[in-house]
Structures are given as structure tokens and as C-alpha cells.
Amino acid sequence: MLKNIDYKSVIIGSLSTLCIFLIMGAAAERNNLGNITVDSINVVDENGDTRVTLKSLQFGGFIAAVNSLGEASTVFGVDEDGTGFVQTFNELGELITHLGASSSNGGVVKTRNAQGVLTSYVGTSVDGNGIIKTFNENEKMTAFFGTDKDQEGMLLLSDKNGDLNWGRFGKQEIKH
Numbered sequence: 098m099l100k101n102i103d104y105k106s107v108i109i110g111s112l113s114t115l116c117i118f119l120i121m122g123a124a125a126e127r128n129n130l131g132n133i134t135v136d137s138i139n140v141v142d143e144n145g146d147t148r149v150t151l152k153s154l155q156f157g158g159f160i161a162a163v164n165s166l167g168e169a170s171t172v173f174g175v176d177e178d179g180t181g182f183v184q185t186f187n188e189l190g191e192l193i194t195h196l197g198a199s200s201s202n203g204g205v206v207k208t209r210n211a212q213g214v215l216t217s218y219v220g221t222s223v224d225g226n227g228i229i230k231t232f233n234e235n236e237k238m239t240a241f242f243g244t245d246k247d248q249e250g251m252l253l254l255s256d257k258n259g260d261l262n263w264g265r266f267g268k269q270e271i272k273h
Contacts (some may be wrong), residue, residue, distance in 0.1 A: 164188060187211055201225060210234070233257055 140149040150161045157175025164170045168190035171184050182197030191213040199205040203221020211218050218230040228243030237259035245251045249267035258261050264271035 166190075 116261060127146060137150060137152040139147045141153075142148050146163075146165075146167070147246075148163050150159075150163070152159055152161075156177045158177065159172055159174025161169050161174075162171045168188065169184075169186050170188075171183070171185050173181075176180055176197070178198075180198035182195060184192055184196075185194045187193050189211075191209065191211065193209050193211075193213075195205070195207040197205060199220045199222075201221055201223045203225060205220030206219065207220075208217045212234075214234055215232050215236050217232065218228070220228060222228045222243060224244075224246045226244035226246070226248070228241065230238050231240040233239050235257070237257060238253070239257070239259070241251070241253040241254050241255075243251055245266060247267075249268045251264065253264040253271075254262050261271070
């Protein structure tokens with residue numbers, strides 16, 4: 098019976114078994130994959146629909162979570178100016194909140210209504226001071242509260258067209 102043994106098959110089988118043990122042993126010792134370089138990663142659900150995207154762009158990158166309608170619901174990333182931001186969207190994909198940098202490189206939070214119209218702004222003015230603005234459905238500023246360039250407090254109230262009706266700068270009252 099020993100004359101019918103195929104030594105080539107025995108060697109191949111032994112080497113294959115050895116390779117499997119080596120691979121399993123290497124995987125058990127090393128749970129770190131090291132550096133992985135890709136342009137993007139998409140995480141999909143059980144139906145194959147994208148739910149999270151991690152993507153690198155020329156100016157930075159972003160992570161986006163997608164709802165069941167295929168619309169972005171949250172985006173965390175870097176814009177073209179190199180500043181970071183977080184944005185949330187409603188179920189129809191309308192931008193609702195934005196947390197990021199203002200034009201003066203200070204912080205800003207902007208909110209929008211269900212139609213995507215700007216309703217409030219809390220952030221840093223071009224003078225580097227804190228401000229709060231509210232807007233009506235026509236994106237006309239109706240209220241302003243903040244600090245002016247002279248470091249005085251200010252409060253402004255406007256009509257539905259954005260025209261100033263009443264204001265106060267420090268101790269000075271303004272009426273129109």
C-alpha cells in the first residue's frame with residue numbers, strides 16, 4: 098500500500114496546512130492592519146445602500162451620514178478655506194444647522210428652518226466680538242444683540258423688512 102502514496106500530494110497538503118497555521122497565527126498576534134490608504138470608504142446597510150461616507154478631497158476631507166432617503170443627515174469636515182465644520186440636515190436634505198468658522202475666523206452657529214431659510218446666527222463679528230442675530234422667514238434681520246467695536250453692548254430691533262425700529266448702544270437709545 099505504501100507504493101501508492103503520491104509524495105507530491107503529501108508535500109502540497111503539508112505545506113498548505115503549514116501556511117494556514119502561519120496565517121492564523123499571524124492574524125491572532127496582530128490585530129493592527131497598519132496604515133491603510135484609500136480615497137474613500139463607504140459603509141453600506143444590509144441592502145447595499147450607503148449610510149456613511151469617509152472621503153478625502155483636495156482641500157481636506159469629510160464624514161457624512163446618510164438617511165434612509167439617501168440624503169445627507171450629518172456632515173463633519175473641512176471646507177475649501179481649510180476650516181472645520183459640522184452640519185445637520187433635515188430628512189429632505191435641507192441644511193438646518195451649521196457649526197464652524199465665521200468670516201473673521203471666529204466660531205459660528207447658524208440655524209435654518211425646514212425650508213432652509215436662515216433663522217439665527219450666534220457667533221463672532223468681524224470685530225472679534227460676540228453677537229446674536231435672528232431673522233424672519235424672508236431672511237430679514239429682526240433682532241441683533243452683541244458687543245460693538247467700542248466694546249459697548251448693543252441691542253437692535255427691526256421691522257419685518259429689516260429696517261431699524263429701536264436700538265440701544267451702551268447707555269444711548271436709538272428710536273426711528
